[in-house]
Amino acid sequence: MENIIKFEFVNKSCNENLARIVAAAFASQLDPTCEERSEIKTAISEAVTNAIIHGYEDSIGMVRLDGRIVGNTVEFIVSDKGCGIADIHQAMEPLYTGKPELERSGLGFTIMESFMDKIEVKSKPGMGTSVKMKKVISVHKNSQCMSQAEA
């Protein structure tokens, strides 16, 4: 199976919910378990929140979610064309946050790394950031996540 989506939205926090629902609905084509589905929703929520909070500071910009299914692997790229990250290594350290005043926990990348199988961050100051995440969806399982009404 092979499939592709492209979804773009303005960096408003009310779109965080929409982005993770789009990602979970796309991944549902691979019939994930409830746990896998919730891991995808959480990882996407973290990446999109980072793009919204850090990507453009106080200005308006677009955040993009690209999704791709190849075989039983789902891959997402969350990207912005914002200010970029000067030190990716530091940004990915557990509990590091560039915005402590906003009560950010600094756990975003830790969650993305634990909930997805592979994560790759590319960034250039002034050019933007992209976070690529891959997850292999298990094929044999007993209880599948029934496609519930999204809300």
Place this chain on the structure above:
Amino acid sequence: MEIKLLGDKRTVLVRIMQELDHHTAAEIRKKTDAKIKSSNAVNIIFDFSSVEFMDSSGIGLIMGRYKMAKILGGKVVIYGAGKQIQRIIEMSGIDRIVKLCATYDEAIEAL
């Protein structure tokens, strides 16, 4: 969300009913803090039994309220968190400073 003052327990009870992310955390934070400041409350109980999704923004929200309660000499207690939420709470380590309970009665007991 619903927010209630349990005056005799000096506690604010916050029932979260939406998905807890960066967007919704802002409103919960604002209303909880306003209730604490305008009352004699020192403790906060979060009812998570209706929350189906939480990301790390929820951890930031709980940590921020913990700092506030600590200054006031109170506690933060959480009850009714489902599997997905418990996993993120345990990953963050905040279960060492905030008590996790199964039911409302246990949460009241834990104050």
